[in-house]
Amino acid sequence: MTETLLFFRQLLSRPKQISAIAPSSRGLARAMAAGLRPGDRVVEFGPGTGVLTKAILAAGVAPQNLTLFEFNPDFVAHLRTSFPGVTVLNAGAQTAPAHVPNGVNAVVSGLPLLSMPLAIRESIVKAAFDILAPDGTYTQFTYGPRPAVSDAQIARLRLKVEQTAYVFLNLPPARVHKFTRA
């Protein structure tokens, strides 16, 4: 089955979990992987069919240094076949601290945070910073005009955020935000 067909079949059966009308474009994937270096230990949240995963590996990250957290078992089966050497966990992003030793350099998230309650968004970003090294980064795209967590949550988690890209060629256009410790 092609990746596009797999995506749309899963979108029809689990619309709330996917919460996107199409997989990310290659331009958005490149913007999400910008700044990653070979040798980095990277965790990806919500890889879906693996569009961002490809860009992370293309940036030079070694498969054995990449761990994916994906809820959907059909996507997990596809990811395990497509990306040999990458660790693919059929688990929620919130459980990352139970699976991954801390000191990770970057967490790249394709999760549909805007469609989740605020408390869950905060628990996901917190889980990311529980595994990140002191200078580690959490990169998240959003279809909205503002970061996907509120100013109050950013302050509570002691983070700062900057917009690193606006990708018009994506359906819909998306902003990329990079979160770091304040």
Ligand SMILES: C[S@@+](CC[C@H](N)C(=O)[O-])C[C@H]1O[C@@H](n2cnc3c(N)ncnc32)[C@H](O)[C@@H]1O
């Ligand atoms: C919008 S799709 C994004 C897919 C891909 N990253 C992209 O950008 O095209 C969101 C993915 O996140 C997964 N997902 C949703 N909630 C999750 C969670 N709490 N933990 C892990 N994966 C989750 C869904 O199953 C889906 O594959």
